[in-house]
Amino acid sequence: MAEREIKYRGLKTFQIFSGETKNIWIYGFYLKRGTYGDPGPQAHIFVYDNGYEGYRVAAETVGQFTGLLDSEGKEIYEDDIISFYDGKIGLVEFFHGCFVVRCGNNSEVQPLYDINDWKIKILGNRFENPELLVEKISGKKKIKTVKKKFLKVETVIYQGSE
Numbered sequence: 001m002a003e004r005e006i007k008y009r010g011l012k013t014f015q016i017f018s019g020e021t022k023n024i025w026i027y028g029f030y031l032k033r034g035t036y037g038d039p040g041p042q043a044h045i046f047v048y049d050n051g052y053e054g055y056r057v058a059a060e061t062v063g064q065f066t067g068l069l070d071s072e073g074k075e076i077y078e079d080d081i082i083s084f085y086d087g088k089i090g091l092v093e094f095f096h097g098c099f100v101v102r103c104g105n106n107s108e109v110q111p112l113y114d115i116n117d118w119k120i121k122i123l124g125n126r127f128e129n130p131e132l133l134v135e136k137i138s139g140k141k142k143i144k145t146v147k148k149k150f151l152k153v154e155t156v157i158y159q160g161s162e
Helices: none
Strands: 008-015 021-033 042-047 053-056 065-070 076-078 080-083 089-095 098-103 108-111 121-125 134-137 139-143
Touching: 008 042, 008 053, 021 053, 076 080
Parallel strands: none
Antiparallel strands: 008 021, 008 065, 021 042, 042 053, 065 076, 080 089, 080 121, 089 098, 098 108, 134 139
């Protein structure tokens, strides 16, 4: 049996010396843990490159790697927004025990493994690109409920490895 890679990503907010904040994706092992003074267990992503480091991340941004790649070789995670060869756009979610793509009015759900042979491409994710989840309804635009707290993401600085 082939081993599948289990890893997660989460968004970490750093404060720079100028007082500006910077959001960065952290990739690695996910664990909820508490430390002295915390109100309870906090979401952390642990990275094993050059030692053992853990970073507190925003719990609502934590998403698991699906084990699949898009047509350009990028890893597909929960909360990614993908497009199909026919231009349809969907959101990757974990639903009833498997990764699915939810399209349109939220009633259309397809298992991600069924559509993996199709030419799919990652357009972004729901935290950085909420505008991709806009639906046109009778000539008006309706934006689905998305937290827009994490719009200034710059780059990945840590990539966990085995």
